[in-house]
Amino acid sequence: MxxxxxxxxxxxxxxxxxxxxxxxxxxxxxxxxxxxxxxxxxxxxxxxxxxxxxxxxxxxxxxxxxxxxxxxxxxxxxxxxxxxxxxxxxxxxxxxxxxxxxxxxxxxxxxxxxxxxxxxxxxxxxxxxxxxxxxxxxxxxxxxxxxxxxxxxxxxxxxxxxxxxxxxxxxxxxxxxxxASFASADIFKVHLKGQGGHGAIPEACIDAAVIASSFVMNLQSIVSRTIDPQQAAVVTVGKMVVGTRFNIIAENAEIEGTVRCFDPATRDHIEQQLQVYAENTAAIYGGTAEVEYIRGTQAxxxxxxxxxxxxxxxxxxxxxxxxxxxxxxxxxxxxxxxxxxxxxxxxxxxxxxxxxxxxxxxxxxxxxxxxxxxxxxxxxxxxxxxxxxxx
CATH class of the missing domain: 3.40.630.10 (Zn peptidases)
Incomplete structure (x- = not known):
């Protein structure tokens, strides 16, 4: 040979x-x-x-x-x-x-x-x-x-x-x-919208910083609580931009991250759950969410x-x-x-x-x-x- x-x-x-x-x-x-x-x-x-x-x-x-x-x-x-x-x-x-x-x-x-x-x-x-x-x-x-x-x-x-x-x-x-050798690699972008206002009057506002923080924490349960533990997957938030000034309650938050896995069905599930988690987390606080999911490489x-x-x-x-x-x-x-x-x-x-x-x-x-x-x-x-x- x-x-x-x-x-x-x-x-x-x-x-x-x-x-x-x-x-x-x-x-x-x-x-x-x-x-x-x-x-x-x-x-x-x-x-x-x-x-x-x-x-x-x-x-x-x-x-x-x-x-x-x-x-x-x-x-x-x-x-x-x-x-x-x-x-x-x-x-x-x-x-x-x-x-x-x-x-x-x-x-x-x-x-x-x-x-x-x-x-x-x-x-x-x-x-x-x-x-x-x-x-x-x-x-x-x-x-x-x-x-x-x-x-x-x-x-x-x-x-x-x-x-x-x-x-x-x-x-x-x-x-x-x-x-399996290398995972699929996707990008997600989430725009969360609240209602800004003075930092001293939170009751008149919807704080996008609170929505974003809650979303980031909730996000990890997609992998830990909705996916078969024998199916490897990673969801990582790598970037979060919130607010404009120390005494202004944020109206907007931008979050970006990546999703890695090997199984096509798991990939589809995570994409769907990102939408569900973003919309429902925002809704709890009276805000809204828009999710963009970009498929990159295959596994x-x-x-x-x-x-x-x-x-x-x-x-x-x-x-x-x-x-x-x-x-x-x-x-x-x-x-x-x-x-x-x-x-x-x-x-x-x-x-x-x-x-x-x-x-x-x-x-x-x-x-x-x-x-x-x-x-x-x-x-x-x-x-x-x-x-x-x-x-």
Whole structure:
């Protein structure tokens, strides 16, 4: 199952892969602004002889046609950075852009997939089928994958595979369990309206601050008292803006939060209950409520056949000790939009190393990766494609 030429090519090109990652890290671009990154990717694929096309506005799709007929497997990497100020002051490749940083590993994902493309190109004539390379913008705002799907990124694809670097796991480990991996991630916005007035005359007012406070406290009982305890769910209020001045009773309150779960029926139930709780809490005090519910990413549910293949590839390429079980995370990942279209799976590759200070949480200003993990990720990409097409 493991192609030794691919393994050798990944090792031979490891230094180049690391240099590409450092270049991308120092030049971060935010969601839907990945113009330089996508041009670099396009040019790199073209130089490899891989047919590439751009998608609007900043995506790239490459197609490597094998020397024999067969199926088509897609490999996906995301490219966008975050609005985070980098705190790694001693890095030679520190971000050059104030307030922008690759704080989630997308620079590594892009570099690993380019290395995988180069390795697969070296065995092009032996490949029975095609490998499609998807370089996706705007994962951090959960809209990039959907746009890529709409522009034909997985049209005609038989299987799709993605990887995320994972700082919470040791370097060179691989996790890809069948079933739930990442939760659906939705946003809710609630506008509560009361009747403002002087802080000394509360009896003549309807206090939106009291309504909002009561709503936030009541909200948690949606999960604790209306959902099966065996169905994981999280409802979090992250923002609340109430009132205008210390001695004025608030007329308006704005609340924003997120809902995370794995089960579609649970998702529907929480959306309905948010409306019920908001309206009834406001009504107790004589106010009104308006709820906006925005569906973001779907849950990432790994297909069993694909996830089993990932584990088999990792076991043969890196050894039994590389495999570990990672419990599902309530984090969101828009890779789910590809899985809505075709079978596949999404793996985590560990990059945490306390000796290199790379165990910081994703999205933190000190986030960094152990670059030794990139060989694992690049080879996993390439060997998975080879294994799927030759199995």
């Amino acid at each position: 493991i192609n030794q030429t691919i393994k050798n090519a990944i090792k031979e090109n490891s230094n180049e892969m690391i240099q590409i990652r450092r270049k991308l890290h120092s030049e971060p671009e935010l969601s839907w602004e990945e113009y330089q990154t996508s041009q670099f990717v396009f040019d790199y694929l073209t130089e490899l002889g891989i047919e590439a096309r751009k998608t609007e506005p900043t995506g790239v799709v490459g197609e490597l046609k094998g020397g024999k007929a067969g199926k088509t497997v897609a490999l996906r990497a995301d490219m966008d950075a975050l609005s985070v100020e980098e705190l790694n002051a001693d890095l030679s490749y520190k971000s050059k852009e104030l307030g922008k940083m690759h704080a989630c590993g997308h620079d590594a994902h892009t570099s690993m997939l380019l290395a995988a493309a180069k390795a697969l190109a070296s065995v092009k004539d032996d490949i029975p089928g095609n490998v499609r390379f998807i370089f996706q913008p705007a994962e951090e705002v959960a809209t990039g994958a959907k746009a890529m799907v709409e522009q034909g990124a997985v049209a005609g694809v038989d299987d799709v595979f993605g990887i995320h670097i994972w700082s919470q796991s040791p370097t060179k480990t691989v996790a890809c369990n069948p079933g 990432v549910i790994n297909g069993k056949e694909s996830a089993d293949l990932v584990q088999q590839v990792a076991r043969e390429a890196f050894g039994e000790e590389s495999i570990y079980d990672e419990k599902p995370t309530m984090g969101g990942e828009d890779f789910s939009f590809y899985l809505d279209e075709v079978p596949g799976s999404f793996a985590l590759v560990g990059s945490g190393n306390p000796e290199k200070d790379t165990e910081w949480a994703h999205h933190h200003g000190k986030f960094n990766i152990d670059e030794e993990a990139m060989e694992t990720g690049a080879e996993l990409y390439a060997q998975y494609a080879w294994a799927f097409l030759t199995k």
